[in-house]
Every structure is written in C-alpha cells, then in structure tokens.
Amino acid sequence: MSIVRGGGTKVGQPARCRVTFPAVRIVVAVKHVPDIQADRTLGQDGRLARDGGDGTLNEVDENAVEAALVVAESAGGAEVIALTMGPDDAVDAARRALQMGADSAVHVLDEAAAGSDALGTAHVLAAAVRKIAEDGPVDLVVTGMAATDGLTSLVPAALAAELGIVALTLAVDVTVADGAVVVRRELDHADETLRAALPALVSVSDRANEARYPNFAAIMAARKKPVAVWSLADLGVPPDEVGSAGARTRILAAEPRPARKDRVLVTDTGDAGAQLAAYLVEHKLA
Amino acid sequence: MTVLVLLDHTDAGEPRATAPELVALACSLGEAEGVWVGAAPLPAQLPSGLARVHRVAVANDWAPEGEHVAPVVSEAVAAVVDATGASVVLLASTFENKDVAARLGALHGAGVVTDADSVAVEHGTVVAGKTVLAGTWTTRVEVVAPLAVVLVKAGAADAAEPAAAPEVVEHAVAPSYVGGLVEVVERTERAGTGRPDLASAQTVIVGGRGTEGDFGPLEELADELGAAIGATRVATDEGWIAREAQVGQTGVTVSPRLYIGAGVSGAVHHRGGMQAAGTIVAVNNDPDAPIFEIADYGIVGDLFEVLPQATAELRRLRG
Incomplete structure (x- = not known):
C-alpha cells in the first residue's frame, strides 16, 4: 500500500516531475525509553526492564519533534501526528510531543507487541502510518537517529523500506520545499546533501536543532489533544509477525559487565604524568 | 556455509580498515566471499582468504552519483545473496551500513544484529556478542532467520593480510524505484587525518x-x-x-x-x-x-x- 497522496507517483515516473502540494501531513515517531541517567537492567529474558517508572522521551526524538514542527510551521500550519508504540507508560513520549506542539497522537498498545526487535517495531509502525494515511496522505515521516535503549538505528530505514519510501537518515539539517526534502548529513567518512521527493522519511541527529521547551500553557493545551490507542488488530498486524514471537533475533544470555578492578585515583603532586607513563608501560598499553 | 563480506571502500576504491577484519572473521565462520559495490576499481590486492569477490555494477544512469546510497547497496547485496545462497552477511557497523542492514531485514527477511564485537556459528546458527546499555551489559544474540546480517564493530578481529584478488564474479543490478529516488546533491569525502581511524583505533x-x-x-x-x-x-x-x-x-x-x-x-x-x-x-x-x-x-x-x-x-x- 502506498502512503502517497491522491494515488501517488507511478513507479518509474521521475521524481522531479511531482507536483507541489501546499499542505503537509507529518508523522513523527517517538519512543519512551528508560532514563539513561538511571540504572538500566536487562531481565532474565534479555529484554530491557521497562517498568522502572523513570522513563522519558528518547532524547533525540525531541529533535525529531522539533524538526517536524519547524517543517510544519514553514508549510503554513501542516498537521503533526506523534506516533508511539509500547506499554502503558509509552504514552508519556507521545504526550511530550503534544506538549511541544504536535496536534494529535497515536499510541500502539498491545501486549503481543512486547519483545519486538527493531524490525518488528518498524513493521508495527509502518502499519500505523498506513492507518494514519487512511485519513489523509502522509507526506513526511520523521524519527530520531537512534533510541538510547537499543541504539540499533535500524528502525528509520526499516520503516521507510516497509512503507516503500525513501529514508534520508542522520540529518543535521532538514529543509522541505517544492514537494521535496533536502537533508545534510555528516557520515563517518563523508559529508552529503541528499534530496528526495515527498513522501519520504527523515531521521534526525541530535545536532539538527535545539528542541523547544514547552511552557505551562502548552503543557495545559496538550491535555486536550487527542490520543488514539490502537491494537495490533486495529492495524491488521497478525500478532505472530511481531513481538517476541516474530523476532528474528533472540537474546541467549545477558550479564552486567564485571566491575573494573584495581582502580587507581591519584591527585597530581607533580609527578602524576610520569606515573601514568610508567603505568601504561607496565600494563603494555604503550 | 557461505559468508558474504561487504567490502567498504573509499570512492576511489581503497578498502576501509574494517574490510580485512571482516574477511578474517568471515573465514572463521565458513567460506568467505567479498561483495564490491560500484564502479570504483577493484584493487590488485584484497584481504586474504576470500574464495571469490562479487563485483556488482550499478546500472546507474538514473542515479548517477547514487551507487553508494543505502537502497542501492542493499539491493546489490541482496542480489549476491540470491546468486550465492549465502546465509550470513557481515557489514562494518557504520551508520550507513545500518541503513543497508535495515532494508535487508525489512525487505528480505534477514535477522539483524548491530554493533557486534564477536560472531560465531553455534549448532548451525549465528550467534553474535555485543555490549549494550552504554557498555554496562554484555549479551549473546542468536539470529533465528535463514539470513543473518551482522554489523561488526571495528577492531572485532585481527585483520587478514592482503593477497592477490581472487576470482571475480560480475553482477549487475538496476536500482529499484526507491533507490532511484535518492538524489545525491553533493558528496564530499573527507581526507584522512593521518592518524588511526577513531572507531577502530587501539x-x-x-x-x-x-x-x-x-x-x-x-x-x-x-x-x-x-x-x-x-x-x-x-x-x-x-x-x-x-x-x-x-x-x-x-x-x-x-x-x-x-x-x-x-x-x-x-x-x-x-x-x-x-x-x-x-x-x-x-x-x-x-x-x-x-x-x-x-x-x-x-x-x-x-x-x-x-x-x-x-x-x-x-x-x-x-x-
């Protein structure tokens, strides 16, 4: 299924012939993650303990929401829909996006989705984006470049692949104009500027912008914004395709890293540099 | 078991430092074969141990500078997987390759492990080791899919020595619709710093x-x-x-x-x-x-x- 507006672009049709549409509809995917400042643990099944009660919106997702809002504002009042998936608490991530300025939110909540790997998560999110598109075509999907829990960075490109749209990832700068998105990205070995016609997915880096901080009025206003709760059945996703059942990776063992032993802390009294050199040589590190 | 290694290289065709590490790792798992995507010239020497190297030409009149974008690379790798029946693909764990792996997962049913620091075959299945939660936990992850795509961190294995390039098998792919949609407006490859690569330095x-x-x-x-x-x-x-x-x-x-x-x-x-x-x-x-x-x-x-x-x-x- 395509998420393109009005029947969309035909396969094979050159991208640059696409017509410009005035209104833009944006989905921003956000994730509720355990606070990275807190102690995070894996359970017996190797799954992250998500019940610590100290969860928060994944930090770089704030940059994703900010990017979505800026694009929406520049497009003259486009609609921004926050999309999240996860247990009850996960709605907090969507609420944060609403406080920042998103118009509405969707929370995919289903026990059977628990334990999804990154690809399962992308599969569910894609189904949700398609359902959102039933009410009106989605032009742009925005995500963060990574979530601080799994740090796989697989979801953005997998989500775009499932939707059959282009993913422009790791953006440090995003511009939408004339029906196309232009992204600047800084890779390990190269800097690039990429362009693609909408619809497209963009993942943003934490360097893309400074996320706005919602004021009291915005926080109050967010309480009145709609949050739809959808199950896998609502999305037409068979439960065995996702969650632990559908995962293509399985954690066999998980252990906390052993504590570092024989640690040394000295205050320099004039010879700490020389001592460090001796330590490095002694431990065959130099 | 055929193990494919994506041979990352500069735009000019110089293999990245991770390529010989991945080849050495692949050789420890099964029969290692290289995948070389794009028009950059194949070097006279490649890491030793490769049974053959698959050079994939991208029919790229539609996307002239786009032969390295993730959809195109993933389609190139998928073509070689289909041609060889490989069950494991090793990629260097870079952000670009994560996009490649994500597409292999979403479109070709692969199970994907990122940031692995070890890879082994145990009872016929691929098991990767990785640290998670900011290096505070270590895990062992099994891939339960017919195709395992493992993104391996720099420094995970000792590099294979260079050797004369093995037999070359030629392939050609045309970018899919999505691959052709990415327009590379500008690309500047950065020169090296003269120091070891940050990600792989000891x-x-x-x-x-x-x-x-x-x-x-x-x-x-x-x-x-x-x-x-x-x-x-x-x-x-x-x-x-x-x-x-x-x-x-x-x-x-x-x-x-x-x-x-x-x-x-x-x-x-x-x-x-x-x-x-x-x-x-x-x-x-x-x-x-x-x-x-x-x-x-x-x-x-x-x-x-x-x-x-x-x-x-x-x-x-x-x-």
Whole structure:
C-alpha cells in the first residue's frame, strides 16, 4: 500500500516531475525509553526492564519533534501526528510531543507487541502510518537517529523500506520545499546533501536543532489533544509477525559487565604524568 | 556455509580498515566471499582468504552519483545473496551500513544484529556478542532467520593480510524505484587525518571542555602512542575539532584497548560511546567529575601539566 497522496507517483515516473502540494501531513515517531541517567537492567529474558517508572522521551526524538514542527510551521500550519508504540507508560513520549506542539497522537498498545526487535517495531509502525494515511496522505515521516535503549538505528530505514519510501537518515539539517526534502548529513567518512521527493522519511541527529521547551500553557493545551490507542488488530498486524514471537533475533544470555578492578585515583603532586607513563608501560598499553 | 563480506571502500576504491577484519572473521565462520559495490576499481590486492569477490555494477544512469546510497547497496547485496545462497552477511557497523542492514531485514527477511564485537556459528546458527546499555551489559544474540546480517564493530578481529584478488564474479543490478529516488546533491569525502581511524583505533585520546580548545598536549601524546584523537560533544560544538571526532552515544562508539580522557567530565552521553574500552585513564582537575567513577586510572590534576610529562616520560622509558 502506498502512503502517497491522491494515488501517488507511478513507479518509474521521475521524481522531479511531482507536483507541489501546499499542505503537509507529518508523522513523527517517538519512543519512551528508560532514563539513561538511571540504572538500566536487562531481565532474565534479555529484554530491557521497562517498568522502572523513570522513563522519558528518547532524547533525540525531541529533535525529531522539533524538526517536524519547524517543517510544519514553514508549510503554513501542516498537521503533526506523534506516533508511539509500547506499554502503558509509552504514552508519556507521545504526550511530550503534544506538549511541544504536535496536534494529535497515536499510541500502539498491545501486549503481543512486547519483545519486538527493531524490525518488528518498524513493521508495527509502518502499519500505523498506513492507518494514519487512511485519513489523509502522509507526506513526511520523521524519527530520531537512534533510541538510547537499543541504539540499533535500524528502525528509520526499516520503516521507510516497509512503507516503500525513501529514508534520508542522520540529518543535521532538514529543509522541505517544492514537494521535496533536502537533508545534510555528516557520515563517518563523508559529508552529503541528499534530496528526495515527498513522501519520504527523515531521521534526525541530535545536532539538527535545539528542541523547544514547552511552557505551562502548552503543557495545559496538550491535555486536550487527542490520543488514539490502537491494537495490533486495529492495524491488521497478525500478532505472530511481531513481538517476541516474530523476532528474528533472540537474546541467549545477558550479564552486567564485571566491575573494573584495581582502580587507581591519584591527585597530581607533580609527578602524576610520569606515573601514568610508567603505568601504561607496565600494563603494555604503550 | 557461505559468508558474504561487504567490502567498504573509499570512492576511489581503497578498502576501509574494517574490510580485512571482516574477511578474517568471515573465514572463521565458513567460506568467505567479498561483495564490491560500484564502479570504483577493484584493487590488485584484497584481504586474504576470500574464495571469490562479487563485483556488482550499478546500472546507474538514473542515479548517477547514487551507487553508494543505502537502497542501492542493499539491493546489490541482496542480489549476491540470491546468486550465492549465502546465509550470513557481515557489514562494518557504520551508520550507513545500518541503513543497508535495515532494508535487508525489512525487505528480505534477514535477522539483524548491530554493533557486534564477536560472531560465531553455534549448532548451525549465528550467534553474535555485543555490549549494550552504554557498555554496562554484555549479551549473546542468536539470529533465528535463514539470513543473518551482522554489523561488526571495528577492531572485532585481527585483520587478514592482503593477497592477490581472487576470482571475480560480475553482477549487475538496476536500482529499484526507491533507490532511484535518492538524489545525491553533493558528496564530499573527507581526507584522512593521518592518524588511526577513531572507531577502530587501539588507543584513543579524547579532549573535552577542560582542554579549552588546546588539543596540543593531546596531539603530542597521540603521536607518541599512535592514538586516534576524539572529542566530547562540548568540544565539537565549540568548534575546537571536527564534528566527526565526537565520541558518544550519537557520535562514534569506541572500544579501544586504551582510552585516555583529558578534561573530559564523563557525561552519560559520552560514557555511552566509550565505556566498553579496555582500560580507561582520566585526567581532570575536577575531583567530582563523573568519569572518575569508571576510570581504571584517574588523575586529579591539570592536563596541561600531566599530559606533557607523560609524553616526555614515555619517550624516556621507551628510548
């Protein structure tokens, strides 16, 4: 299924012939993650303990929401829909996006989705984006470049692949104009500027912008914004395709890293540099 | 078992430092075959151990500069998987390759493991080791899909020696519709720094706020140790050093044998990118800096005193 507006672009049709549409509809995917400042643990099944009660919106997702809002504002009042998936608490991530300025939110909540790997998560999110598109075509999907829990960075490109749209990832700068998105990205070995016609997915880096901080009025206003709760059945996703059942990776063992032993802390009294050199040589590190 | 290795290379056709490591790892798992995507010339020598190399030409009149974009590379790899019946694909764990792996997962049913520091075949299935939660946990992950795509961290294996390139098998793919939609407006490949690659270096020296922009003492120590230079987010934001030097959760992840943090406070974002290091040395004039909580060897002192003295003493000790 395509998420393109009005029947969309035909396969094979050159991208640059696409017509410009005035209104833009944006989905921003956000994730509720355990606070990275807190102690995070894996359970017996190797799954992250998500019940610590100290969860928060994944930090770089704030940059994703900010990017979505800026694009929406520049497009003259486009609609921004926050999309999240996860247990009850996960709605907090969507609420944060609403406080920042998103118009509405969707929370995919289903026990059977628990334990999804990154690809399962992308599969569910894609189904949700398609359902959102039933009410009106989605032009742009925005995500963060990574979530601080799994740090796989697989979801953005997998989500775009499932939707059959282009993913422009790791953006440090995003511009939408004339029906196309232009992204600047800084890779390990190269800097690039990429362009693609909408619809497209963009993942943003934490360097893309400074996320706005919602004021009291915005926080109050967010309480009145709609949050739809959808199950896998609502999305037409068979439960065995996702969650632990559908995962293509399985954690066999998980252990906390052993504590570092024989640690040394000295205050320099004039010879700490020389001592460090001796330590490095002694431990065959130099 | 056929194990494919994506041979990452520069635009000019020089293999990246991770290529020979991945080939050595692939040889330990099964029959290793290389995948070379794009028009860059195949070098006369490739890492030893490859049974053959698959060169995939991209029919790219539609996307002239786009032969390295993720959809195209993933389609090239998928074509070679189909042609060879390979059950394992090893990729260097870079952000670009994560996009490639994600597409192989979403469109070709692969099971994907990112940031692996080891890979083995146990009872016929692929098992990868990786550290998670900012290096505080180690896990073993099994791939339960017919095709395993494993993104391997730099330094996970000793590099294979170069050898004459093996038999070359030619393939051609045309970019799919989506692959052809990505327009590369501009691409500038960065020249090397003359130092080891940050992600794979055995020794990494990182400068933070405490350097106040003066990386001189770090450079001199790095010269002595053959180290790569990294930086904290603060240091890159201040413009003291290039962006790509940023070590941290959203920057480069390093797991060297030796990490030396100079004027680095050890904020959690930074720790997420370096906590898996073998030995952590920290020099900071603030005794309350959180990096001291994880340092094997911490020095409360002035980095502008400690580092030059350490460099001089290393020169003396090692003659």
